[in-house]
Amino acid sequence: MNDAIRFAHPQLALAVALCCAWGAHAQDPLAQAKSDPGALSPVVVTGERSGGGLWRGAASIDVVDGDALRDGQAQINLSEGLAGVPGLVIRNRQNYAQDLQISVRGYGARATFGVRGVRLFVDGIPASAPDGSGQAANFPLGSADRVEVVRGPMTALYGASSGGALLLYTEDGQRPAQWRTGLVAGSDGLWRLSTQATGQTGTAQAPGWSYAVDLSRFETDGTRPQSAADRSTANLKLSRRHEGGRTVLVFNRHSSSALDPQGLSRAEFDANPDQTNAGALSFNTRKTVAQTQWGLAFEQALGGAHKLELMGYSGQRQVVQYQSITTGAQVPAGSSGGVIDLDRDYWGWNARWRHESDWQGGRLSLSAGVASDRQSDSRKGYENFIGTTVGVQGKLRRDEVNRAQTLDPYVQAEWRTQGLTLMGGVRQTRTEYESTDLYIVGTNRDDSGRKDYQSTLPVLGARWQINPTLQAFASIGKGYEIPTLNEVAYRSGGVSGFNTELNAARSTSAELGLRGRADKLRWSATAFDIRTDDEIVVQNNTGGRTTFQNAGRTLRQGLELAGEWRSGPVTLTTAYTWMWANYQDAFMTCTTAGCPNATPQVQVPQGHQIPGLPPQQLFAQAAWDTGWAGSRVTLEARHTGRVMVNDLNTDAAAAHTLFNLGVQFKQERGDWTLREFIRVDNLTDQKHAGSVIVNDGNGRFFEPGAGRKLMLGLEAQRRF
Template structure:
């Protein structure tokens, strides 16, 4: 047994309460980002790099399947569709999360205040129902650290709260590669939400199916989301949250460069090994909000859920015959639960000040089993079938984080936001598969860290703010990252250490007519960066990379003009490099970190009247991406164009929206994402060429 001790807590803990508190500030005072309560976040007044994406905009002439459709205008956010529903989207914020070969790492995800990120820092976007999103807040920079472990960036999803009059909406989308989605949503309220007994509700369900752009990349997904609020009395409200997702997806895997250029749609390993994944997740939450006094608020969130995953990997029979090999089939059953309680006080201490303090507890238990991915038919292995047991362990991970956040209005123009969180993460593994040639690999580790953050904001005018912020964050290894050792031997990879990072940022935000112009400059220095060591057959091992540096600039503009016209533009420059050597057989000091584009660009223009014809177009650019630490392989840069048009009209109380769209208009052949450090050179996950879609949305309003 090996025990590792580290310590971590931070300002994030302080900022988190403010960020999530339901009645944190009055509407004209709110400056803290990412609120889980039904408040409108002020991008202008928040002293941090934050973008708010409106849910109606996300659904406008869109398939409503993936976040990659609608988050292109967020600077600093690299979101790539793998065209592989077995592995989820590839998300990174300022380079954090880019190493992920599946799922989401290094970022904190929340849906209505319930973490979509487990205590170890591993998350997924598959349970986000775009059909019922009210808004998505994307936070970058130092204040992300106030969310605790693995908070290199924060994505907070707020779903719609029902209101009068009641509505029912049916939506559908049909696109290339046999893709289709049906959705149904009902939303409404009894009363205006201010009297005891008033109720609001939003219920949404959808089904999605696709053959997939590549061979063996089909998927089916069923998703349901519900939100029910009950006003208990004039000072308190109870909100019930429910979410369920069921996915069955083939795993097309990566291609070598020659395979990609020869036929980007092929999937040779998937055909041979029948690689696939099934996911079932159900969760529920209960949030209680109470206004204790005119200046004090209490909020409590409780949640619990279960996630079951089965994955078949493309691992040949020979390696699995090693007595310490964990097999090519993974079966996971996870139970998770948590509670977050916070108190907010607004008052004066020489100057106006707001305090928020709270305690966050998260727990996850995991039953992990591994099996051979073949059975023998005589002397011939038949792959894609569950064989003998090769791994059996119970893993526990939990965290307990107290936090405090404060906001000080020092003068009419100058304000100070400061917070700290003390983050503690424990991990324990109990090995239940012990043989003479495979010993007891049980072990435990714990990590602790103080995480402070602070920001000074100065209002040059009512429409122009500048700020300076700094903070410290940390990232522990996830359970998956601990699961495999780089030397191929059995046992958990307890040699992995948590990484720590220090970030400094300066920014400016200016209202220009009906638009907002934002600029941010930043630098992040990281010690013990966790990076991919080797990846093969769906299995990835990790190591610490010494020092890294991320520095760059973000620019965004969102402008409305001439009443019905809207333009958006965003540019990100990110220089992410190793500051020490991380390669075994060459010197990688100064090399670019893989999976991270140095330049990203987005621009869109749309004519969007309330009714009648509408149309729009967008252009997206991504510079080349290194695929390995040695920088000997890379995915080329690409530029793609999309167009959409539609018609909206009303018939009595029925609203109808018919639209069509084309993506990758000029049929560009490009790599949509890369598998970092794939040991066999199968780095490339191709994106589709020109593709089309049509949609119909019909809504009824009851008045």
């Protein structure tokens, strides 16, 4: 702890000391909320769950149960079950080489692959690297207990680049033991087979280890040529309670291979959205991933209502990706080729003290801790040709080691009564980047470099109950988004080399909301305002290389509405998001290869919309439990507004509305439970862009969405 606080401001160290001293005098027994995941929680969020959210919390948090993620769904992509969360944009690119496109209140919209600016966790273990990049492909949906979607200022407590957070928690093994297996088959050669087993060793009087195992395999031919993919995932969770605490061990193995159909130009998309760019076919663009990780968490009550929580994790990730960069673009000495070979080792830990007691007529929760994450990337680049043969690994053109590490002390306090919640916290985040260039050949110079990013992120929130069915909440805080290692990998002109000129973006975020509940109705309405300085934007994106720069100010303002109404066998669910996101200052950008003289040539005017973000998004679902054969019929409508494709706002993906119809069946036969479903997505077979590749330098912005698709599923479950 002393080494960690050395990095903090004196005020933060004093705050830690005061919190520890304050808690040391309380003698009430520790009372832990039923929903608290303990040491597997990356930060402390307490509250009483109701209607899919945290009723007594001072933050915008939606909770989607595991059954809602699985019932009537393919259980392949996180996008299937989270469309009903306001403020969240989560799209299936129909390109498994690039992962889902995820943004929260505008954070993460610039990501052309993977996830940026939004933190991902599985059972408390980061699925995001210290530099803020992440992938959602290894989320084990088949064994999910719930997903928590955190939005607003409070997300700063997760560290840098936390414009939002998605936290998946897997189920614990219980008695009686259960086994289930499911098969899904659908259009385009899609199928998924999975098996889960949960249970507990020992006896009911003397329980031993709880276990949960999840194995799955998925394959598809893809919706376009060059879009086939497969994925295998294994997830294991072991937990055991002991006197005053618990120990949890988690293990995850993920491997996948996917062809990359890339995007289409406007002309290609209009002519035939089912086609694939010729470059992707000739270079056989593709990506393979293999990842293994484990985590260990331990929590122990210390007496006097104090508690210690420790968590550590480690993993290894390998990625090989073949791009369609032309052979001519690889001639310059600074080119890193057209094949990416990444070997990543990562590890981290989180140590936290917690205290919970009665104080001044309410419940007081205090916590203080230190979190550290590290990654070491051995990154090589090769030419993607040998002679006249393309799409194969050629000569070495890049060899470097990139390292990132964080060390973040944090404190948090929450005081809660029936009618009032006061919440505050501060996290000091420090990230160190270092790049060591091992490829110095001829005129290719030494491109080594290093840079540190540091900020203190305070947040405050309050919730007050107006009456038993209505409450208001508000929060405000600072945000800090650092560029990823991939974003600092290229200097102006798209030449490889550590870009030390790229700074972090700083923001101030505020929200104000109302939420209510009654016998049949749950609803919420939240307005937010986010003002950012030094927004990270694209400077140039050509030749397979993207260079980033800092622009001026941006503004994101929006309104989130959500509701659920139940009456007898009918349930109506809606979620609507309106957001206006634009550049408050003009800035210069490049539109030509190489960015001549490393100087941007074209102005992005003040007031232009930030690309990748729909101004409006609507989800509406009607579900009817028919009472016949345990069946439920659901009809969904998903509307996405017009989305700009680049900073210059020269083109946009048109608004569209998709309709999905599903029928589910459930039968109970002794110890057996059988579930079946049939689902048709995009009922009207509407042509649409499912997502856009923001600021693509080749003008291939559009990733076509899937047409009408049929899916069938069967699951059998048995209790022992």
